[in-house]
Each structure stands twice: as structure tokens, then as C-alpha cells.
Amino acid sequence: MHYLPINQVKTGMILGRDMYDFTDKILLHRGKALTEHLILRLQDYGYQGVYIDDELTKDLEIEEIISMELRTKALAAIEKLDVDGVRDIAKEIVDGILQSGTVSLDMIDLRSFDDYTYYHSLNVAVLATIVGMGMEYSEEDLQALCIAGMFHDIGKQFIPQEIINKPGKITPEEFAIIKEHPQKSYDFLSDRLDITSNIKMGVLCHHENEDGTGYPLGLTGDKIHPFAKILHVVDVYDALSSKRPYKKAYARSEALEYLMGGSMSMFDENVINVFMKYVPIYPRGMGVILSDGREGVICENNKGSSLRPRIRLVNGEEIDLMDVERYSTLTILKQHDEEALTAEEIERIEQERKDLNEQLRTR
Ligand SMILES: [Fe+2]
Structure with a gap:
């Protein structure tokens, strides 16, 4: 199977995965031939691909680390502020990631979710767990880190949602209110004796920058809790690669470039290195265009180099970008799910980039 953005799906194509409705009941079964009507229906359900x-790609099986059932349970537990539920789910996520024996994370968001904060929190938890595994954390620490990921932005529930979801520019006063959310997340957990201090400190400090320009405490380098350093990186990565009311989604490779640009000043260099080693930037099944114009599908991620996977070309030939002798000048130019940008759009994005940087330092 392989992934296709919904606007590139054509009638007669065969579904490679069961699709679900809003109540997580099966809407369409794998193997179903798509008609124009069914494609429109999937679009109505918010599916982007x-x-x-x-x-x-018939031999290419892509398993979800987090099943739809677990995802639904997790989102509900986060929304209901159910600390015990979140703890049980963290255990399941960590077990699932450890058992899969591989850190390949084939995570493509098929649907755009309205409840972005909860969905983002779950992504952050999963990504943080993978980085923690790359750092050889104990199972106990991984579960704690995963809980911290799910609760890092919980304080946003105590802030007016009009400010959180406001499209366009936000005022300095609104910025100040948004900046209160790590403290509010911490306050929510502070009375819980069963929540360890590393979870609390991870949540409190997830917007601290290495150079001391972050918030709420303005801590530098070693003073920032290791959990918070990981959460900070995966939080920004996931925020950048998601579509939000106030911005388009960045390509994953662009998001990674942003992280590398902020290495040392915003982010811990070691966390960035582990992230790049273990988090696959191009998920398996993703269609890509290479710098020489050829097209293909990501069929395998190479351990240790997230930007140079193995690719199956449309003629069936496979090339391994890790083979630097043969393919040193070949790179991935573009993912199939990236929208093509016009020259004016690129110019506007450049202008917006400065504003966006400022917003990301605060959200
Ligand atoms: Fe946050």
C-alpha cells in the first residue's frame, strides 16, 4: 500500500486500509474500489489522504503503532483530564513501541482533527517516547515521558479557546495569556502525589530555550529538565508539520531544517541528533519526487539517517539513498502530500516566517 493525498485519488483505485467515521465505526473496508461518490464522502469526513x-506497493504493509482504538481512548482521556486513564494509555503506547522492535514510526495523519490540542498532545507523547527510547531511557522513564507528552499543553484547557485557535496575528496581551499555559499544566498536576516530579518539570519547562529566552522561568542549558528538552523539540516539530488556522503545514524536511537551525539557541543539540537518528522524516508508503525528477514511494527507512531512506521507483526499481557512492547528489525534493506553492506564496511565506518564529516560541 502507499499513501495518496485525497486530491490525487482517482476512481477505481483500491483502498489499502479500513476507513472510519466520526464515531470510529468502519466507513469503508480495505479492498473497496473507490468511486467518485466515495471519494467525496471521504473528503466530507475530513480525510486529507x-x-x-x-x-x-502490494507487498508494502504499513502498521500503525497506535491503533485507532487506542488513539480514540487517548484523545478522550486527555480531554477529560483523566490522569489515571492517561497513565494506563502511556503504558500501552510504550509497550507497543518497545514491542515493535523498531523505531520506524509510520505516522501519516489521514484526517484533520478539530480537537487539535489533544491530537497534537498524543503526537508529542509518541514522538517523545521514540526519542527517549533512542536515549535508552528505562521503561519507567519512558512511561513518565509519555505522560508528560500527553499533558504538556493541558493548561491550554484553562485559557479561552478563542485565543488559542485565533487565526491571524495575536496581540501582545493575548501572547501573555498563552504563555501562562505551561504553569497551568504544572498546577493541574501539582497536587497529584502519584505524578512524579520529572513529569511535572517536563510539563512546566517545555517552552524553555537553551539560551534562556524561553518561558516561564527563562532557564538555560543544564538547568532545563531533560524531559522538557525532548518535549520542546518534538512539540515544535509536530506544530510545524501540522496545518493550523494561522498557518500552512511545513514539509517535514523543512520542519527538520527549522529544528537544526534552532539547535543550540532553542534546542538541545543532543536531542536534535537523537531525533534525526530515530524519527523517520519520510514515513513508509509516502510518495516522493527525487531531485532528478524521478518519482517513487518510501519503502524502508534506514536506521540512523532519517533523510536518506530506501525508495521504490514507479518502474519497480529500488534505490537506497544510503548508498552515497552511487547517489551522493540525489535527494528527496518533495513529498506528494505537499501542496505546490506559487512564487508569490513562497515570498509571502518568507515574510510570514519571522512572525511564525515568534509565535512558535510562545505556543
Ligand atoms: Fe505548549
Whole structure:
């Protein structure tokens, strides 16, 4: 199977994965041939893309680390501020990631969710756990880190949602209110004796920058809790690669570039290195265009180099970008799910980048 953005799906294509409705009941079964009507229906359900089965990728199985059932349970537990529920789910997520024996995270968001904060929190928890595993954390620490990921932005529930979801520019007063959310997340957990201090400190300090320009405490380097350093990196990465009311999604490679640019000043260099080693930037099944114009599908991620995976070209030939002798000048130019930008759009994005940087330092 491979992934296709919904606007590239054509009638007659075969679904590669079961699709669900809003109540997580199966809407369409894998193997179903898509009609124009069904494609429109999937769009109505908010699906931005689907998995398709075809000859080229029929042997390529992509498993979800987090099942739809666990995802639904997790989102509900975070929303209901159910600390015990979140703890149980963290255990399941850590077990799932450890058992999979691989750190390959094939995570493509098929649907755009309205409840962005909870969905983002779950992504942060999963990504943080993978980085923690790369750092050889104990199972106990991984579970704690995963809980911290799910609760890092919980304080936003205590802030007016009009400010959190406001499209366009926010005022300095609104910025100040948004900046209160790590403290509010911490306050929510502070009375819980069963929540360890590393979870609390991770949550409190997830917007601290290495150079002391972050908040709420303005801590520098070693003073920032290791959990918070990890959460900070994966939080910004996930925020950048998501579509929000106030911005387009960045390509994953661009988001990674942003992280590397902020290494040392905003982020801990070691966390960035582990992140780049263990978090696959191009998920398996993703269609890509190479710098020489050829097209293909990511079929395998190479351990230790998230930007140079193995690619199956449309003619069935496979090339391994890790083979630097043969492919030293070949790179991935573009993912199939990236929207093509016009020259004016690129110019506007450049202008907005400065504003965006400022917003990301605060959200
Ligand atoms: Fe945050």
C-alpha cells in the first residue's frame, strides 16, 4: 500500500486500509474500489489522504503503532483530564513501541482533527517516547515521558479557546495569556502525589530555550529538565508539520531544517541528533519526487539517517539513498502530500516566517 493525498485519488483505485467515521465505526473496508461518490464522502469526513493498494506497493504493509482504538481512548482521556486513564494509555503506547522492535514510526495523519490540542498532545507523547527510547531511557522513564507528552499543553484547557485557535496575528496581551499555559499544566498536576516530579518539570519547562529566552522561568542549558528538552523539540516539530488556522503545514524536511537551525539557541543539540537518528522524516508508503525528477514511494527507512531512506521507483526499481557512492547528489525534493506553492506564496511565506518564529516560541 502507499499513501495518496485525497486530491490525487482517482476512481477505481483500491483502498489499502479500513476507513472510519466520526464515531470510529468502519466507513469503508480495505479492498473497496473507490468511486467518485466515495471519494467525496471521504473528503466530507475530513480525510486529507488515504492508503491505496496497487501492484507496485502490494507487498508494502504499513502498521500503525497506535491503533485507532487506542488513539480514540487517548484523545478522550486527555480531554477529560483523566490522569489515571492517561497513565494506563502511556503504558500501552510504550509497550507497543518497545514491542515493535523498531523505531520506524509510520505516522501519516489521514484526517484533520478539530480537537487539535489533544491530537497534537498524543503526537508529542509518541514522538517523545521514540526519542527517549533512542536515549535508552528505562521503561519507567519512558512511561513518565509519555505522560508528560500527553499533558504538556493541558493548561491550554484553562485559557479561552478563542485565543488559542485565533487565526491571524495575536496581540501582545493575548501572547501573555498563552504563555501562562505551561504553569497551568504544572498546577493541574501539582497536587497529584502519584505524578512524579520529572513529569511535572517536563510539563512546566517545555517552552524553555537553551539560551534562556524561553518561558516561564527563562532557564538555560543544564538547568532545563531533560524531559522538557525532548518535549520542546518534538512539540515544535509536530506544530510545524501540522496545518493550523494561522498557518500552512511545513514539509517535514523543512520542519527538520527549522529544528537544526534552532539547535543550540532553542534546542538541545543532543536531542536534535537523537531525533534525526530515530524519527523517520519520510514515513513508509509516502510518495516522493527525487531531485532528478524521478518519482517513487518510501519503502524502508534506514536506521540512523532519517533523510536518506530506501525508495521504490514507479518502474519497480529500488534505490537506497544510503548508498552515497552511487547517489551522493540525489535527494528527496518533495513529498506528494505537499501542496505546490506559487512564487508569490513562497515570498509571502518568507515574510510570514519571522512572525511564525515568534509565535512558535510562545505556543
Ligand atoms: Fe505548549
